Amino acid sequence: MIRVLLAEDQGMMRGALALLLGMEEDIEVVAQVAAGDEIVPAALTARPDVALLDIELPGRSGLDAAADLRVRCPGCRVLILTTFGRPGYLRRAMEAGAAGFLVKDGPVEELAAAVRRVLAGEKVIDPALAAAALGAGPNPLTARERDVLNAAADGATVADVAARVSLSESTVRNHLSSVIGKTGTRNRMEALRAARRQGWL
Amino acid sequence: MIRVLLAEDQGMMRGALALLLGMEEDIEVVAQVAAGDEIVPAALTARPDVALLDIELPGRSGLDAAADLRVRCPGCRVLILTTFGRPGYLRRAMEAGAAGFLVKDGPVEELAAAVRRVLAGEKVIDPALAAAALGAGPNPLTARERDVLNAAADGATVADVAARVSLSESTVRNHLSSVIGKTGTRNRMEALRAARRQGWL
DNA sequence: CCCCGGGCATGACATTTGTCCTGCCCGGGT
DNA sequence: ACCCGGGCAGGACAAATGTCATGCCCGGGG
Structure with missing residues (x-):
């Protein structure tokens, strides 16, 4: 059995x-x-x-x-x-x-x-x-980048995300810009979809 | 049977x-x-x-x-x-x-x-x-507003959406602004989530 | 007939977002 | 000792986004 x-x-x-x-x-x-x-x-x-x-x-x-x-x-x-x-x-x-x-x-x-x-x-x-x-190769996103992307996943503004993950707004923007670059997309929304599709969450 | x-x-x-x-x-x-x-x-x-x-x-x-x-x-x-x-x-x-x-x-x-x-x-x-x-009341979104929101659902820019639905960029922005207003949200991403949650798609 | 809602469009404007550069700190490798 | 990647932050700038006022056209209802 x-x-x-x-x-x-x-x-x-x-x-x-x-x-x-x-x-x-x-x-x-x-x-x-x-x-x-x-x-x-x-x-x-x-x-x-x-x-x-x-x-x-x-x-x-x-x-x-x-x-x-x-x-x-x-x-x-x-x-x-x-x-x-x-x-x-x-x-x-x-x-x-x-x-x-x-x-x-x-x-x-x-x-x-x-x-x-x-x-x-x-x-x-x-x-x-x-x-x-x-x-597809391994997940190129760093832990912090994933954090920030997740925090932005519901449409939160930069200020919201910064508050949630306790970072400065500048840093949040840098991280987001980075994942946009790594995913080869044009904005956080596309980046989010791309990351999800790959299972990088 | x-x-x-x-x-x-x-x-x-x-x-x-x-x-x-x-x-x-x-x-x-x-x-x-x-x-x-x-x-x-x-x-x-x-x-x-x-x-x-x-x-x-x-x-x-x-x-x-x-x-x-x-x-x-x-x-x-x-x-x-x-x-x-x-x-x-x-x-x-x-x-x-x-x-x-x-x-x-x-x-x-x-x-x-x-x-x-x-x-x-x-x-x-x-x-x-x-x-x-x-x-919850009925769906407050007009047909056009739904079209535009759907076209923007994948992270497309205003220009992309305008091309997809054959509208001027100004009109697209007006429609998006309108659904943001109707959903009581702050940007298209939140509006999208709100509309989906209600089944207004 | 007039009004109103909806669709369409412009222009102006403030805000947000994304990019880039600089700088600092830390820890792990070489 | 040195470099490098990662995290963090600030500033400056361009582009995208969201808001608002205005205007036009249409069709339906009062």
Whole structure:
């Protein structure tokens, strides 16, 4: 019996996946969580063999939780299941020690198969996605630049961002100008979209 | 046997829902589509009793398709199934003649139940959402303002937008200024977020 | 008939944004 | 000891953005 933990915020999706997986003879869903910060605690009590994690979750990113599971719950394989096949997401997933990376497109049949393959020690990665991730190179943004970009993501003005991250307005503008340069875009809005598309968040 | 058409772009979600609904004794999924512009053709050949439609679909909005089904396929009830419980979406769904409006949170069990209730002639709407939709009032944006805002949604400059919608730059700025005013925001980015949140798109 | 809202357009203006240059501090490599 | 990348900040400048007043045209309603 393969013990599976399921982390997914959309109730209907989570319920449907749980039912589907539960229908397989050799799979058992031993825990379901809807938030990122519930993943590690649930894994510690439920002791799953495979953790099926969404990335965009309330509370905490599935990728962060994956990195934690690596040390807090060794022997528990991580399979990332996400809407977006962003190169940066795949890269971060691999760095976090994930054993597989699935996108929510693609047929349902893939899911149970991927769970079994991951448990068998295989890596499960879409080859096309892998190529894209390798070709795109690593995240060129510095931590500070990501902070500032995130703080500006909701349309905040320079002054707002400066207040949020406790920086001078000049510095904020310098950082923003820098990410605009690195993304090859013309303004923060385009830069934001570009960074998101790459999974640089 | 209730004949159901399923329109949902995410492969895994679509597959999972189809399997779940198919498991009900009285429900049969007679068509599955992944794009908005496939809905009406599929409905015309498959003759479903209930059309379960996502809103955000490639090709065409599920809401537009719903309005079309009203005339092209009368007797076919529409049940909207969407990620976002935006007031404006619900309002538009009702105006398009939908019989129900479900959000993808909430338990899976709701789904089959909603299909049956819709077929029985009931309206299926979350009361809290209905209250929000009524309280929010109608969409204050004019058609042109929506066009311009959409054209600016990807970070395009005023010049870009003007070219896209064939307007003078001055007019574009006037329209943008107007939506900023109507949304009570400070710039186009905030205005965009506000409009999206309301479902005014 | 007149008024009003909507679309379109200009020009003027203040503010914000993005760029560039300079400078300082720090820590890690060579 | 030296350099370099990163973070931080200031100033100066050009370009983009947002506001406002004005004007014109149209169609629908009172």
